[in-house]
Amino acid sequence: MSSHNAELSSIQSALEEITHRIKVIADTATADPNDASSPHLVALERSLASAIRSIIKAQKAK
Secondary structure, three states: OHHHHHHHHHHHHHHHHHHHHHHHHHHHHHHOOOOOOHHHHHHHHHHHHHHHHHHHHHHHOO
16 A cells, blocks of 8 residues: 555645545535525535545555
């Protein structure tokens, strides 16, 4: 697995950046009661956070 750590680290960084961007959009959407995309964006943010946790677990696996 250690041969994949650099690639996984790069993917993790990209996902963290995307997650941050989605969070900003989700926060804006949540503030607008007429924005129907809010729950979908929040779910997406949670899914990305889960993916990041999975990458971290994969990196720690032996």
